Amino acid sequence: MAAKVISGTEVARSIENDLRQQVSEMRRLSASFQPRMAIVQVGGREDSNVYIRMKLKAAENIGILAEHIKLPRDCTQPELLTKLAALNDSPLVHGIIVQMPVDSIHSMDAHLITDAVSPQKDIDGYNDHD
Numbered sequence: 001m002a003a004k005v006i007s008g009t010e011v012a013r014s015i016e017n018d019l020r021q022q023v024s025e026m027r028r029l030s031a032s033f034q035p036r037m038a039i040v041q042v043g044g045r046e047d048s049n050v051y052i053r054m055k056l057k058a059a060e061n062i063g064i065l066a067e068h069i070k071l072p073r074d075c076t077q078p079e080l081l082t083k084l085a086a087l088n089d090s091p092l093v094h095g096i097i098v099q100m101p102v103d104s105i106h107s108m109d110a111h112l113i114t115d116a117v118s119p120q121k122d123i124d125g126y127n128d129h130d
């Protein structure tokens with residue numbers, strides 16, 4: 001049997017089209033519903049900046065509002081956890097991504113941070129509680 005070459009680009013485009021239709025249908029059923037996600041970044045690593053730009057563009061392409069929340073490198077773990085708790089509690093935010101690695105001058109427990117995202121909003125699948 002001949003091998004079949006699978007185009008990652010075509011698969012990605014198909015997934016994006018499906019998601020766009022799902023978002024559109026949700027908004028048709030509830031005109032007031034506006035899906036929103038938050039991408040939380042600590043610091044300013046350029047590799048992370050590239051990936052975040054890609055995520056923001058992808059969200060825009062399917063009709064999801066994406067907010068890029070940039071926290072400074074001197075952000076402490078309690079401050080980051082407080083921010084994540086606020087996003088967990090916000091009825092306006094439906095998905096949360098914490099861009100890894102957390103680029104802080106302070107020590108951070110990566111698992112504690114990713115597990116602080118509500119499982120119901122963990123659209124990245126980093127949470128150990130899932």
Ligand SMILES: Nc1nc2c(c(=O)[nH]1)N[C@@H](CN(C=O)c1ccc(C(=O)N[C@@H](CCC(=O)O)C(=O)O)cc1)CN2
Nearest residue numbers: 047048050051052055096097098099100101124125126
């Ligand atoms: N919150 C997250 N942070 C980080 C993740 C993540 O998934 N969630 N992963 C990396 C960075 N990153 C996205 O942010 C990411 C990097 C690379 C890839 C990937 O699939 N790479 C492919 C090659 C892609 C290409 O060059 O075409 C590969 O490695 O085969 C996905 C996501 C750390 N932070």
